[in-house]
Amino acid sequence: xxxNTKIMVENLIFYYGNDKALEDVSMxxxxxxxxxxxxxxxxxxxxxxxxxxxxxxxxxxTKLKGKVLIDGYDIYSNTTDVVELxxxxxxxxxxxxxxxxxxxxxxxxxxRAHGIRDKARxxxxxEESLEKAAIWDEVKDKLKQSAMExxxxxxxxLCIARALAINPEIILMDEPASALDPISTAKIEELIxxxxxxxxxxxxxxxxxxxxxxxxxxxxxxxxxxxEFSDTNKIFTSPQxxxxxxxxxxxxx
Amino acid sequence: MISRKGKxxxxxxxxxxxxxxxxxxxxxxxxxxxxxxxxxxxxVSPLRFLFGKSWYPTYEPPEFGILPLIMGSVxxxxxxxxxxxxxxxxxxxxxxxxxxxxVKELLKPVIELLxxxxxxxxxxxxxxxxxxxxxxxxxxxxxLTALTASIMLGIMASPTVISISEDALSxxxxxxxxxxxxxxxxKWHTAISVTVPAALSGICTACILGMARAxxxxxxxxxxxxxxxxxPTTLLQPVRPMTANIIAEMGEAVHGSEHFHALFxxxxxxxxxxxxxxxxxxxxxxxxxxxxxxxL
Ligand SMILES: Nc1ncnc2c1ncn2[C@@H]1O[C@H](COP(=O)(O)OP(=O)(O)OP(=O)(O)O)[C@@H](O)[C@H]1O
Ligand SMILES: [Mg+2]
Numbered sequence: 001x002x003x004n005t006k007i008m009v010e011n012l013i014f015y016y017g018n019d020k021a022l023e024d025v026s027m028x029x030x031x032x033x034x035x036x037x038x039x040x041x042x043x044x045x046x047x048x049x050x051x052x053x054x055x056x057x058x059x060x061x062t063k064l065k066g067k068v069l070i071d072g073y074d075i076y077s078n079t080t081d082v083v084e085l086x087x088x089x090x091x092x093x094x095x096x097x098x099x100x101x102x103x104x105x106x107x108x109x110x111x112r113a114h115g116i117r118d119k120a121r122x123x124x125x126x127e128e129s130l131e132k133a134a135i136w137d138e139v140k141d142k143l144k145q146s147a148m149e150x151x152x153x154x155x156x157x158l159c160i161a162r163a164l165a166i167n168p169e170i171i172l173m174d175e176p177a178s179a180l181d182p183i184s185t186a187k188i189e190e191l192i193x194x195x196x197x198x199x200x201x202x203x204x205x206x207x208x209x210x211x212x213x214x215x216x217x218x219x220x221x222x223x224x225x226x227x228e229f230s231d232t233n234k235i236f237t238s239p240q241x242x243x244x245x246x247x248x249x250x251x252x253x
Numbered sequence: 254m255i256s257r258k259g260k261x262x263x264x265x266x267x268x269x270x271x272x273x274x275x276x277x278x279x280x281x282x283x284x285x286x287x288x289x290x291x292x293x294x295x296x297v298s299p300l301r302f303l304f305g306k307s308w309y310p311t312y313e314p315p316e317f318g319i320l321p322l323i324m325g326s327v328x329x330x331x332x333x334x335x336x337x338x339x340x341x342x343x344x345x346x347x348x349x350x351x352x353x354x355x356v357k358e359l360l361k362p363v364i365e366l367l368x369x370x371x372x373x374x375x376x377x378x379x380x381x382x383x384x385x386x387x388x389x390x391x392x393x394x395x396x397l398t399a400l401t402a403s404i405m406l407g408i409m410a411s412p413t414v415i416s417i418s419e420d421a422l423s424x425x426x427x428x429x430x431x432x433x434x435x436x437x438x439x440k441w442h443t444a445i446s447v448t449v450p451a452a453l454s455g456i457c458t459a460c461i462l463g464m465a466r467a468x469x470x471x472x473x474x475x476x477x478x479x480x481x482x483x484x485p486t487t488l489l490q491p492v493r494p495m496t497a498n499i500i501a502e503m504g505e506a507v508h509g510s511e512h513f514h515a516l517f518x519x520x521x522x523x524x525x526x527x528x529x530x531x532x533x534x535x536x537x538x539x540x541x542x543x544x545x546x547x548x549l
Contacts, residue, residue, distance in 0.1 A: 053435060055431065055434070055435060058430075058431070058434065060353075060354060083437050083438065083439055084437065085437075086434065086435055086436065086437040087436075087437030088437075090435065090436070091435040093428065093431065093432065093435075095428060097426070097428035097429065097431070097432045098432075099429060099432065099433070099447055099451075100429075100450075100451055101450075109433070109436060109446070110436040110437065110438075113433075113436065113437070113438040113442055113446070114437065159432070162432075162436065163435075163436070166436055166437060
């Protein structure tokens with residue numbers, strides 16, 4: 001598969017009120033690849049991720065400079081339809097957040113909101129999405145049950161299914177496995193590797209091994225700056241910046 | 254010096270003491286109500302009292318049927334919540350989900366003010382402004398009708414509905430809203446499909462408490478409901494709700510007379526109605542709390 005730039009971030013500066021959270025970040029994110037973002041707590045990984053689907057718009061007093069292009073279009077231009085943007089750029093949150101609705105209704109929520117009413121079609125989408133998220137076998141007999149009754153790992157995979165159901169092109173994942181046991185984590189990692197075939201994935205993780213295991217590219221953030229960004233292999237075997245090396249070898253952070 | 258454990262115990266008992274006082278007072282009031290109200294069953298049977306169609310307490314022989322009064326209360330209360338629930342819930346949704354900070358900071362004190370206006374002021378406003386308007390609009394012999402009272406009570410009950418609904422809405426975790434918006438939905442869609450259903454038990458509680466607020470209001474209905482003890486067939490007739498009846502006749506009823514006991518018996522009925530509404534509100538808010546019922 002040829003390398004195509006899906007997301008282009010240029011000289012991004014981001015403020016919460018007067019506090020600068022991101023400092024001159026530039027990054028090219030490739031289509032159908034997994035890009036991992038690593039760095040110590042508070043360095044701006046989530047902020048960066050939420051810039052990509054304009055989730056930060058919800059926080060009053062934020063300010064952004066620089067450019068973010070997806071498929072060549074400036075997503076912060078005045079003509080951008082944020083709702084359309086978010087249909088294209090799905091998100092899985094750090095803390096699993098299913099709606100207090102049934103499993104079926106959780107997955108069908110997006111498609112329904114976008115006007116799909118046909119029961120058979122919805123059932124199809126729900127089944128497909130749950131299958132892609134590797135949770136179908138566990139829930140197929142209890143689709144009417146509340147999603148709140150699932151385990152944490154199941155809830156997170158349900159949230160992934162919910163994001164897949166709107167058929168996005170890009171999936172942003174903010175530490176999707178941070179609260180999970182090794183088995184659930186392994187399932188989600190496996191899932192991410194499979195999803196890469198069809199989606200462009202950006203994933204934030206605190207887990208070095210996870211980044212090394214699943215990603216194609218890795219970006220290392222420190223205090224709002226993107227210190228280093230390159231092939232995951234390169235970052236983990238021969239980092240160019242001494243700070244990157246210190247971080248991945250566990251000398252700080 | 255008392256030990257830490259002793260101090261703990263002392264503080265605990267102090268709070269228990271204050272809590273007991275308020276419960277004791279409640280029971281004293283109840284006991285008093287019953288003591289003064291119950292003797293009426295020596296004059297009329299409870300059934301005749303509740304469902305009797307005429308209230309002529311000073312006739313010879315007197316008639317103590319409070320159905321017209323109950324229906325008066327029901328009419329103005331239903332009218333009031335028909336106004337207060339849509340108005341209150343919509344305002345709460347707007348305030349918590351849509352309004353920006355500046356609008357919020359402007360509106361919230363106004364609503365608190367609305368709740369703080371004395372009911373006699375509402376009554377006066379109803380008397381001078383709303384009643385003539387209703388009279389003109391429907392070409393009635395008098396503007397003092399169940400509808401007039403409903404409008405005033407609807408306005409008065411709205412702050413209750415708004416503030417409790419808004420509390421319920423804003424206690425819905427932000428992560429639900431984020432999840433919905435991240436799926437490419439609008440703010441309104443998110444409010445209607447996620448936030449409101451998640452806050453539904455709180456909103457129901459708000460509506461019931463708003464209803465209780467309307468049913469127990471006294472001064473305003475005394476001033477604008479018209480005061481006729483008839484069973485209304487439309488909202489355009491004057492009515493005499495239970496509260497208005499008690500306050501209007503308490504002065505003239507001879508202490509210890511049948512009339513006097515009958516008025517207290519009405520208070521007992523009111524007491525049970527508001528108690529039932531409060532219990533219902535409590536039940537709803539506990540029954541559906543955070544369980545994430547799959548049917549929502
Ligand atoms: N809503 C907010 N309002 C104000 N400041 C914020 C907000 N969210 C984050 N910040 C600040 O922005 C900086 C970056 O935060 P961010 O959440 O992006 O870090 P992170 O790298 O995701 O950290 P973690 O690994 O702990 O999740 C932090 O200094 C944080 O205090
Ligand atoms: Mg984060």
